[in-house]
Amino acid sequence: MDSTTKEQARALAEKLAHEAYLAKADNIRILDVAEFLFITDYFLIVTTQSVRQTKALAENLKAIAKECTGSKGHDEGTASSSWMLCDFDAVVVHILTEEAREFYDLDGLWADAEEIEFDPAA
Secondary structure, three states, X not given: OOOOOHHHHHHHHHHHHHHHHHOOOEEEEEEEOOOOOOXXXXXXXXXXXXXXXXXXXXXXXXXXXXXXXXXXXXXXXXXXXXXXXXXXXXXXXXXEEHHHHHHHOHHHHOOOOEEEOXXXXX
8 A cells, every 4th residue: 555644545535425426426435444454444335326327437536536646546347347446545446336236235245344424515
């Protein structure tokens, strides 16, 4: 992981969550996974309504991350994926369609992680 502090990582996670909210994503959650993983501090998990929205949101969040950190990170998934992963080192974003989110159940898998309260509209 790079030299990003935990506070900077949280600020990035909250900024990306806000951008996801503006892009009409649903069920936006920030999870503090630092206790469980040494490779990242936060997961941002969001639901989209379509594969097209998933891809568009991933592109938008990469642009926002580049503005904030100087790096657009790395992503996994294709234009037809129902799950896109954007890795910004200290923050990993999971963008899933509703069906994919139910199937992969990341919320259940990381149920022990602390959820960070935030106001996506702020």
